[in-house]
Amino acid sequence: METTLTSGRIRVRPRTRANIVLHVTLIVLVLLTIYGLATLDTRNINIFTAFGDMLNNFRIVLFEARLKNLSWLELFRELMITVALGLITTVLGAIIAFFVALFAAQNLAPRRVTDAVKAVMAFIRAVPTVLWVLFFAVTAGLGSIAAVVGMTFHSISYLVKAYAETFEELDEGVLEALRASGANWWQTIFQAVVPSSASALLSWTFVRFEINFSVAIAMGATAGAGGIGFDMFMASAFYLDLRELGIFTYAVLIFAILLEWGATRLKETVGVKRQA
Amino acid sequence: MSLLEVDAVTKRYGPETLALDSVTFSVQPGEFVAIIGPSGAGKSTLLRCINRLIDITAGDIRFAGVSVPTLRGSALRRHRIQIGMIFQHYNLVNRLSVLENVLHGRLGYKNTLQGILGLYSEEEKREAVRILETLGLSEQMYKRCDQLSGGQKQRVGIARALVQQPKMLLCDEPIASLDPSSAKVIMDTLQEINRSTGITVLVNLHQVDVALHYAKRIIGMNRGRIVYDGAPHNLSSDQIYHIYGSEAGELILDLKERYAA
Ligand SMILES: Nc1ncnc2c1ncn2[C@@H]1O[C@H](COP(=O)(O)OP(=O)(O)OP(=O)(O)O)[C@@H](O)[C@H]1O
Ligand SMILES: [Mg+2]
Numbered sequence: 001m002e003t004t005l006t007s008g009r010i011r012v013r014p015r016t017r018a019n020i021v022l023h024v025t026l027i028v029l030v031l032l033t034i035y036g037l038a039t040l041d042t043r044n045i046n047i048f049t050a051f052g053d054m055l056n057n058f059r060i061v062l063f064e065a066r067l068k069n070l071s072w073l074e075l076f077r078e079l080m081i082t083v084a085l086g087l088i089t090t091v092l093g094a095i096i097a098f099f100v101a102l103f104a105a106q107n108l109a110p111r112r113v114t115d116a117v118k119a120v121m122a123f124i125r126a127v128p129t130v131l132w133v134l135f136f137a138v139t140a141g142l143g144s145i146a147a148v149v150g151m152t153f154h155s156i157s158y159l160v161k162a163y164a165e166t167f168e169e170l171d172e173g174v175l176e177a178l179r180a181s182g183a184n185w186w187q188t189i190f191q192a193v194v195p196s197s198a199s200a201l202l203s204w205t206f207v208r209f210e211i212n213f214s215v216a217i218a219m220g221a222t223a224g225a226g227g228i229g230f231d232m233f234m235a236s237a238f239y240l241d242l243r244e245l246g247i248f249t250y251a252v253l254i255f256a257i258l259l260e261w262g263a264t265r266l267k268e269t270v271g272v273k274r275q276a
Numbered sequence: 277m278s279l280l281e282v283d284a285v286t287k288r289y290g291p292e293t294l295a296l297d298s299v300t301f302s303v304q305p306g307e308f309v310a311i312i313g314p315s316g317a318g319k320s321t322l323l324r325c326i327n328r329l330i331d332i333t334a335g336d337i338r339f340a341g342v343s344v345p346t347l348r349g350s351a352l353r354r355h356r357i358q359i360g361m362i363f364q365h366y367n368l369v370n371r372l373s374v375l376e377n378v379l380h381g382r383l384g385y386k387n388t389l390q391g392i393l394g395l396y397s398e399e400e401k402r403e404a405v406r407i408l409e410t411l412g413l414s415e416q417m418y419k420r421c422d423q424l425s426g427g428q429k430q431r432v433g434i435a436r437a438l439v440q441q442p443k444m445l446l447c448d449e450p451i452a453s454l455d456p457s458s459a460k461v462i463m464d465t466l467q468e469i470n471r472s473t474g475i476t477v478l479v480n481l482h483q484v485d486v487a488l489h490y491a492k493r494i495i496g497m498n499r500g501r502i503v504y505d506g507a508p509h510n511l512s513s514d515q516i517y518h519i520y521g522s523e524a525g526e527l528i529l530d531l532k533e534r535y536a537a
Contacts, residue, residue: 012386137445177367177433180327182384187391191380195371 057242065246069239070231079251082207082220086213088149093155093212094205098154101163102189107175108147108167116162124157129215133223147225151215155208163202166197199267206263213259217252277339278302279443279476285335287321287500297500298335305443306474310481311490313474314520317497319480323446326357326478328352333470340443347371357384360437360475361384366429374413374432378400378404381439389490394537407435411465423468434465447479459519463490477537484516 013019026132030122067075087210103109104117168192178188182242228248235245287296294335295318303309317486322329326337330526337344339355347355360381367378368377383391396404403404408414411431416424430450437445447466453460454474465488468478470477483489487494496504496511496519504515 036278091483171365171367173363173365173367174369177361177363177382177436178327178380180359180361181381181436182353183380183391184353184383184388187383187386189390190371191383191394193373195369195426198371 025181027155052263060119060211060242060245061249064243065250066223066243067247068241068244069191069235070244074230075231075247075251078226078228078231079255082216083213083255085144085147085216085219085225085227086209087149088153089216090205090209090212092148092152093159093208093217094201096152097156097159097163098201101160101167102193104160104164105167107172108189114164118164121157122161124246127154128152130218130222131181137223142224143159144225147216147219150223151173151219152214154213157203158211159208162208164195164199166200167193170196203267206266208265210256213256233237278338279305279307279340280478281336281338282322282326283323283338285322285337286333287318287325287330288333289527294384296325296332299497299500299502300336301479301495302503303444303476305476305491306470308470308477308479308491309493309495310479310487310495311495312481312484312487312519313405313446313497316499318500320448321500322497323361323448323478323480327356327361328448331457358443360440360442360445362430362437362445362447362450363387364452364474364505366426366433368421368429369431371420373418374408375401375404375417377432378435384440404435404439407438411435422440423517425458427461428453430454430458430462431465434469436463438469442475442512444476444478446516447477449480452482459486466490470507 021199045117070078100121102118104121106114110115111118129151132153133147136149136153137143137146140149167216173197174192175188178192183191216225216227217229217232220227221233224230228251232245235241235248282299282301285296285299286294288294294341297318299318299322306473311322313319321330324341325332326344331402332345333352336347342355344355369380372497374416376394379396382396382404405414406416408417412435413428413435414430416428416432421429424432431503433450445466450466451462452461462485466477466479469475479487488511491508494504494506494508495502496515498521499521503518504511
């Protein structure tokens with residue numbers, strides 16, 4: 001009180017540790033960016049010719065796209081392999097994450113349990129998906145199995161966080177009411193927690209599916225999981241066929257748009273918007 | 277025999293807050309008791325100790341002869357089944373239908389799987405529908421709860437408590453979020469339930485006039501202690517001052533006189 005009055009200016013935001021840490025982090029990031037740009041090794045590339053070449057490549061990819069090594073049917077099958085990889089890892093991840101998240105939500109489980117679960121999940125999440133896939137590749141070998149396990153693993157940790165936060169936003173009173181009427185824990189979960197949070201869980205799952213779809217493309221190339229990602233890798237790095245790469249890019253783009261459209265429709269039918 | 281015996285119950289939240297300070301009283305079957313007192317007096321805490329949503333720090337609570345503080349697991353569920361609870365904010369699952377919410381009152385009677393899947397017997401459903409009819413909600417039965425008015429929501433809350441076939445109702449400020457006419461409907465409903473079925477009613481109220489009008493017994497609380505316990509007509513102005521502190525007491529007495537006139 002004293003300080004705010006005597007200093008003559010009233011602080012709107014408290015000077016908390018979190019705020020100070022945030023500021024320091026931002027400043028460090030800015031300095032690192034400046035340092036990085038200043039010391040970038042450009043290897044005497046003329047930025048203007050390089051930029052022009054890049055635009056020309058884009059033009060080829062986007063406007064001269066055509067298939068060569070694959071038929072349209074094969075293209076579709078390859079795309080579906082990637083979709084399937086994204087889908088299976090999302091569904092598996094969602095089912096497991098739902099049950100784990102029940103033990104990560106502070107209003108549903110004891111504090112000690114939630115802290116432990118959250119710590120483990122934070123660790124899994126901190127390691128990138130690709131690293132998990134490579135890690136599982138040690139035992140399963142590079143290929144679709146390592147990709148499925150690794151991607152599922154990371155999906156779980158992501159969805160547990162999202163689901164648990166959804167659960168924690170639930171109205172405590174509703175849980176209390178069911179407990180008061182003699183309902184046990186599992187009954188409360190399925191009669192109050194699930195119906196109240198279903199649409200939020202669904203949209204988080206869809207967000208993760210979109211992530212997993214793009215990860216599945218990358219996995220096709222890096223982990224040899226197959227699918228359109230592998231074809232893109234072959235077209236760009238092996239055949240140097242920018243025109244075929246263009247078709248793949250369009251295929252992915254069209255599917256991504258369909259996905260977005262489907263997600264919006266789904267949310268409308270399930271009814272995320274609540275009448276107050 | 278008393279239905280409820282609260283014996284020297286103390287509840288602490290941490291070392292600082294003494295929410296209930298050696299509270300003792302008993303309630304006979306069929307009583308209609310109003311608990312009044314200023315904000316923070318411990319009214320909500322007291323109700324939640326009775327159905328063990330909160331663990332007490334010291335003392336004993338006996339309900340229908342059973343000691344409550346040590347109950348666990350299925351015995352605790354069996355205890356809670358016998359007590360219906362009604363909340364200020366209704367605490368319904370908004371995304372479910374009225375009927376589904378009412379049937380939640382039956383969960384305590386179901387095994388885990390039946391409860392998870394929401395498998396209720398025809399008899400239970402018939403009873404739920406019957407209660408909804410008596411409360412004038414038969415048209416709303418399949419509406420989602422977020423489409424109801426406050427007064428309707430509170431009647432759903434009452435229906436949910438009634439399908440439990442409870443011996444007692446605990447009502448935590450049931451009318452604090454309602455307009456005067458809906459509030460009257462709710463209080464009349466509680467009174468009617470108390471009279472016709474003999475279910476004991478324990479209700480926390482902020483409105484002294486409402487408490488005086490409906491209750492046959494008033495318990496006044498201040499800072500975790502019972503400072504008045506007796507019939508409404510014995511409640512003197514001095515005692516209202518005692519419960520609420522002098523300034524608030526002034527205002528309440530004003531209202532009371534106007535209400536009486
Ligand atoms: N979960 C909790 N943790 C810590 N303190 C609490 C908790 N719940 C209640 N208290 C404290 O216990 C005391 C009694 O609270 P309680 O909610 O029972 O009062 P009340 O009479 O119901 O008040 P109101 O009329 O405002 O509802 C208050 O001082 C409150 O701050
Ligand atoms: Mg209260």
